Amino acid sequence: MFSFYNRGSTLLNFLCTVLPVLLALLACTSPFLLNQADPKVKINVRNVHMKRYSSSSTPSNKKESTMMKLYRYHYPYRYPPKGDIALIDFDINADLTSVFNWNVKELFVYLVYEFETPKQKFNQVVVWDDIITSKQDAHIKGKNVESEYLVTALDNKLRGISGNLTLYWDIIPNTGLLFQKSKGSITVPLQKEQ
């Protein structure tokens, strides 16, 4: 501690103890604050569009052409589609304001359709997602929202399948662990298309 450099070095050394302790305390508060949060989620399905495609079929209305576009964009290696693809329209009213505490940087909110097919026991398809970066935007309201991603199965067979639509959100913290929570599960049968 006798010279300028010596004192500066000791200061930086001690900072390397104080700042990590502060960050650890910050990370420790996160689970307690998240337990107090009480988000309200309400999802309501308006419409499920399902279509069985073969290589020769062409889209007959606007909805089907958007489905084709989405398929082409997300599965270019499997285009043109063969088998069933589905698109879900839904209403959402999710108040995630209480989830935001001081250790939340942003939320990644996504709707997941979970279903079971004879070949594959557990399937999860993300049909819609959103990134929330501030507390003001944390109340998500949407009416007749068209899902961003299609529902498809590994064996391309979706007929007579009924699954759950659930809202998940990943809580991205400033420091500490990333938590995933979910709420508002509803059962959505994929109807048969005549």
Next chain:
Amino acid sequence: MALIKDDIDFEGQKLTEKLMQIILIVFGIISFTVGFCLKSVSISCKIMAVGIIVTALVILPPWPFYCKNPIKFLPVEKKEENEEKEKKSN
């Protein structure tokens, strides 16, 4: 740093270490509690930055109160001085 006299005495060194730890820990506690109450990490970061600057200002420069107990050296013996003078005259 030979251009400016930046060294402090032993008592001063003890004092700087104590002051540094006290100021940083107090600012840490304040920043955590204020940030928790106001629900903002950026406020606690700013308070901590102020704390670091204050600590640096207090401990880095060789303030006069760190140099109050200078080391007292023993006086130089006269015999050696005489011998050196003799050697020089020879």
